[in-house]
Amino acid sequence: MSRILNLIQLAAGNASRWIVDRIGQRYFVILLSLVVGVASGIAAVTLKHTISFVKSFVDGFASINYNLLLLISPALGILISWLLVKYVIRAKLGHGITQILYAISQTGSSLPPHHVYSSILTSSFTIGFGGSVGAEAPIALTGAGIGSNIAKLFKLDYKTVTLLMACGAAGGLAGVFKAPIAGVVFTLEILMLNLTMASMVPLMISAVVATSVTYWFMGRDVEFPMSRISDFVLGNIPFYCLLGFFAGIIALLFVRSMWFTEKKMGMIKNPWVKWLVGSSLLGILIFLLPPLYGEGYASISQLLQGNASSSMAGSPLEILFGTSPAAVLGYAGVILLLKTFATAATTGAGGVGGTFAPSLFMGAFTGFFFSHGLNTAFGLDLPVTNFTLVGMAGVMAGVMHAPMTSIFLIAEITNGYSLLLPLMIVATLSHVTMACFEPQSVYTKPLADKGELLTHKKDKTVLTLMHLDRVIETDFAPVRGDATLGDLIKLIAKSDRNIFPVVNARDELIGVVLLNDIRPIMFDREKYASTCVREIMVIPPAFIATDENMESVMNKFEASGAWNLPVVDHRKYVGFVSKSKILTVYRRVLTHMSYE
Numbered sequence: 001m002s003r004i005l006n007l008i009q010l011a012a013g014n015a016s017r018w019i020v021d022r023i024g025q026r027y028f029v030i031l032l033s034l035v036v037g038v039a040s041g042i043a044a045v046t047l048k049h050t051i052s053f054v055k056s057f058v059d060g061f062a063s064i065n066y067n068l069l070l071l072i073s074p075a076l077g078i079l080i081s082w083l084l085v086k087y088v089i090r091a092k093l094g095h096g097i098t099q100i101l102y103a104i105s106q107t108g109s110s111l112p113p114h115h116v117y118s119s120i121l122t123s124s125f126t127i128g129f130g131g132s133v134g135a136e137a138p139i140a141l142t143g144a145g146i147g148s149n150i151a152k153l154f155k156l157d158y159k160t161v162t163l164l165m166a167c168g169a170a171g172g173l174a175g176v177f178k179a180p181i182a183g184v185v186f187t188l189e190i191l192m193l194n195l196t197m198a199s200m201v202p203l204m205i206s207a208v209v210a211t212s213v214t215y216w217f218m219g220r221d222v223e224f225p226m227s228r229i230s231d232f233v234l235g236n237i238p239f240y241c242l243l244g245f246f247a248g249i250i251a252l253l254f255v256r257s258m259w260f261t262e263k264k265m266g267m268i269k270n271p272w273v274k275w276l277v278g279s280s281l282l283g284i285l286i287f288l289l290p291p292l293y294g295e296g297y298a299s300i301s302q303l304l305q306g307n308a309s310s311s312m313a314g315s316p317l318e319i320l321f322g323t324s325p326a327a328v329l330g331y332a333g334v335i336l337l338l339k340t341f342a343t344a345a346t347t348g349a350g351g352v353g354g355t356f357a358p359s360l361f362m363g364a365f366t367g368f369f370f371s372h373g374l375n376t377a378f379g380l381d382l383p384v385t386n387f388t389l390v391g392m393a394g395v396m397a398g399v400m401h402a403p404m405t406s407i408f409l410i411a412e413i414t415n416g417y418s419l420l421l422p423l424m425i426v427a428t429l430s431h432v433t434m435a436c437f438e439p440q441s442v443y444t445k446p447l448a449d450k451g452e453l454l455t456h457k458k459d460k461t462v463l464t465l466m467h468l469d470r471v472i473e474t475d476f477a478p479v480r481g482d483a484t485l486g487d488l489i490k491l492i493a494k495s496d497r498n499i500f501p502v503v504n505a506r507d508e509l510i511g512v513v514l515l516n517d518i519r520p521i522m523f524d525r526e527k528y529a530s531t532c533v534r535e536i537m538v539i540p541p542a543f544i545a546t547d548e549n550m551e552s553v554m555n556k557f558e559a560s561g562a563w564n565l566p567v568v569d570h571r572k573y574v575g576f577v578s579k580s581k582i583l584t585v586y587r588r589v590l591t592h593m594s595y596e
Contacts, residue, residue, distance in 0.1 A: 029160060033202030034209055036150055036164055037171045040143035041213025044175030047120045047139050048218065054128025055294070070130070070286045070293060074346070075279030077129020081122040082275060082350030089118045095347075096141035096354050097443040100169060100191060103148070109162040110152060115145025119352060126351035130293045132282060132342035136176055137354020140186075143172025143210075163199055166191055170203050171210035177223060178214050179412035182405055183207035189402045190443065223297070223413040228306050230383035232419055239382060243370050244394055244426040248433025250336060250366045251398025254359065255434075255442050257340035265348030278349025285342045289335055290314045292342040296361040303368050303388045304414070308332070325376050332369040336362065355442055359399040360392050367391020389416050390426045397427035398434035401441035468548060471582050472567050474575040478503045479533055481510050485521070486528030488513065499564055501573050502537045509566055509573040511537035540566050544577055553577065 023031075058073050085093055091114060093099070103111050119138035127135055147168025151161040166187040174183030184200070184207050268274040286292045291299035291311050302310045309323040312331050321327040343358045371387035374380050389410060397406040406427045411417050438445075477495045479488055481502050491500065498515035511534075518536055521527055541560035544553055546569045556565060557579050567574040 029163065030202055030205060032150060032154070032164055033167045033205045036143070036147045036167045037206035037209030038213060039146045039150075040139075040168045040171030040206065041175040041210035043116075043120060043142045043146065044139050044172055044210060044214055045217045047124065047135055047142070048176065050120065050124040051128050051135060054124050058129055070290065071283040074130035074132070074282050074286060074293070074351075075275070075349075077125045077127075077131055078279050078282075078346065078349045078351040079275060080125040080129070081131075081352050082271070084122050084125070085118075085350070085352070086271075089114050089122070091118070093118060093122065093141075093352050095443065095446075096137035097190060098446055099141055100144045100165070101443060103144070104162055104165070104191065108158050109148055109165050111141075111145045111148040111165070113145070113149050115141055116149060117142070119145075122352035123354075126346065126353050127294055130286060131346040131351040131353055132286070132292050132294070132296070132339070132358065133346050133351060133353020134295050134355065134357025134360075135353065136173060136356030138352060139172040139176045140169045140354075141172075143168035143170070143175075147171075147206075163202060167202050167206035171206040174207040175210035175214045177409060177413050178211055178218075178220070179409050180204070180207040180211045182409035182412055183210070185408055186402070186405045189405050190400060190441075222415050224301055224304055226304055226385070226389065226414045226416055228304070228385045229389070229416060229418060230386050232386075232421060233383075236382065236422075237425065239371075239374070239387075240390065240422045240425045241429060243367060243387060243391060244429025245433050246370055247363065247366050247391055247394025247426060247430040248398045250362060251359075251395050251430060251434045252437050253336075254340050254362055254395065254399055255438060258344045258355070258442060259445075261341055261344030262348050265344065271350065275349045278345040278351075282342055282345040282349065285338055285345070288316060289331075289338060289342075291335060291361075292339060295357040296339075297357070300361060300364045300392070303364050304385055306385055308368060308372070308384075325372070329369065329372055329376055332365050332372070335365050336369060339365075355399060356396075359396040362399075363392035363395030364388050365391075366395050386419060386422070389414055390419060390422045393423045394426040394430040398430040399442050401431060401435065401444070403427040403431040468544070468546065468550060468553060468567070468577070471577050471585050472575040473578065473581065476501055476576055478507075478573060479513065480504070481532075481534040481537070483533045484529055485518075485531040485533065485536070488518075488533055489522060489528065492522070499576065501566060501576070502533055503573050507573055508571040509543070509568050510534075511539050512566065513537050543568050545569070546574060550582070554582070557582075 054077075058069070061069055061073075085091070091112060096119060099111075099115075103109050119141045123133070123135055123138040127133060144165045145168065147164035147166070148161060151164040156164070169191065170183040170187045172183075173186050174180045177183075184203050187203055265274060265278055268277060290313070299311045302308065308328050312318040312323055312328065315331070317327075317331055317334075321330070339358060339362055343355065346353060367388040367390060368384060370391065371382040371384045375382055375384065393403075393406040393410040396409070397403040400406070403424075407420070407423045410423055411420060416423070476497050476499060477491050478501045479491055481504055488500065492515065500513040500515075501509055502511040502513060504510050513533060513536060517538065521531070521536075541562050542556040542565050544556060544565050544567045546567060553565075557563075563580065564576050564578045566576055
């Protein structure tokens with residue numbers, strides 16, 4: 001099998017050179033972006049149809065006992081997904097967008113081939129059986145996997161692999177939502193790529209082509225057709241501002257609750273117990289609140305069509321409290337409080353899915369709860385559907401720290417362009433509110449905490465792309481602490497370095513000898529036998545651990561003022577890092593990552 005793959009790669013490499021010789025590198029990348037767009041569009045259509053097929057299969061059992069289905073079905077879907085990941089795919093999938101960001105910063109934008117299909121397969125079962133997550137992050141990862149592997153097949157460089165990975169992610173998102181503008185903005189805002197106009201062309205081609213493929217197979221209807229949009233009224237701007245702040249608080253609640261629940265779920269080591277706990281929690285929540293079943297797009301549509309009371313259908317709470325305006329308001333409030341736990345329980349138990357759909361869901365209920373609550377409490381006449389629509393952009397902007405993506409996505413999936421101004425107001429204020437409490441998004445925080453996140457700050461981006469093992473120098477001659485000055489002089493005669501690490505019998509670094517420090521005594525032969533190395537060594541101003549990121553390393557250089565610092569692995573001597581070597585590699589990486 002490996003021989004066949006090598007032959008395919010060889011043929012692809014020869015083909016790429018032949019094409020580049022005739023049309024040039026730029027047009028070759030454009031051609032590949034078109035191919036990536038077609039493939040990611042087909043992947044989006046496949047995912048949508050697969051989820052629909054699984055849902056239809058599960059719904060076929062609804063006539064037996066619908067309430068029992070709500071309790072059991074999500075657990076079965078999560079179990080199937082977990083078994084597929086463990087025994088078929090045999091790789092951790094994790095959060096889709098986070099994996100893309102990690103690949104860009106840490107693995108040279110290389111994604112394993114299984115990402116071309118694994119997220120589609122597993123998320124279809126998770127969502128189709130009722131898992132409370134979305135399909136958008138899995139399709140973005142699938143598209144990124146397509147772009148990455150096509151680029152690797154032709155043995156392209158890092159910047160081109162990264163660009164085609166972004167093309168795939170943009171195409172997947174554009175295809176699944178039929179939202180080409182949002183797909184392009186997503187790569188700039190969430191994947192945080194510093195792209196030039198020359199790089200924008202392949203992105204736009206992939207997004208447009210993927211959307212066209214989706215149009216071809218699934219029609220041109222938007223995800224949430226709106227028939228009740230009211231005219232924008234300038235007098236409602238203060239209320240949209242308040243909604244923006246409220247959406248930011250809800251986004252903070254969503255993100256913090258997600259992290260808390262996933263952390264608690266992660267403390268359970270036995271995967272079967274984890275599945276049982278998570279799926280049981282999810283089943284109970286869905287039984288009480290049916291809108292938490294699946295992606296929740298049906299409930300969003302009901303809110304946008306002004307049929308909020310329909311979302312209570314089948315819930316025990318409907319029997320207890322009815323469908324009065326106050327009851328519907330309370331129902332929406334409970335959903336806002338518990339949706340996050342349903343999503344975290346799904347992923348924590350072993351399900352595969354993203355937070356795009358949950359943030360849209362939370363946003364719709366946020367906008368409804370806010371406007372319906374003010375209307376009920378103060379007798380106002382706010383357009384509830386308008387506030388429901390812009391609330392989707394508000395919560396998504398806060399959760400993902402992506403106001404531009406949220407604005408264009410909501411406008412495209414609802415045809416709500418007439419509400420562009422309130423969309424901008426709410427998304428911007430929500431983002432600002434969220435950023436005051438949490439500077440990282442739901443996707444970036446795990447990487448930012450480890451120093452593995454690329455940002456729009458070029459210095460920090462270059463340091464993130466650099467790896468410590470590439471700048472460690474190991475040609476220094478160690479000397480034992482109990483050695484004599486004479487032994488050290490013999491070592492100096494054979495070395496072209498002016499720093500000598502001092503180690504003990506266990507090869508642990510205990511200090512360093514600087515050549516400049518011993519010049520006054522190095523020619524005094526009377527001290528060769530009487531002076532011990534331990535007496536003339538000094539303690540370095542800082543030590544670098546082998547698992548440190550480059551930003552931390554640079555901070556230590558700045559704080560210590562040193563030009564060379566030792567590297568240790570659990571106190572054992574490894575080598576040295578010099579500031580000059582770091583700057584040399586920095587310039588090389590900066591040139592390599594340039595998109596012009």
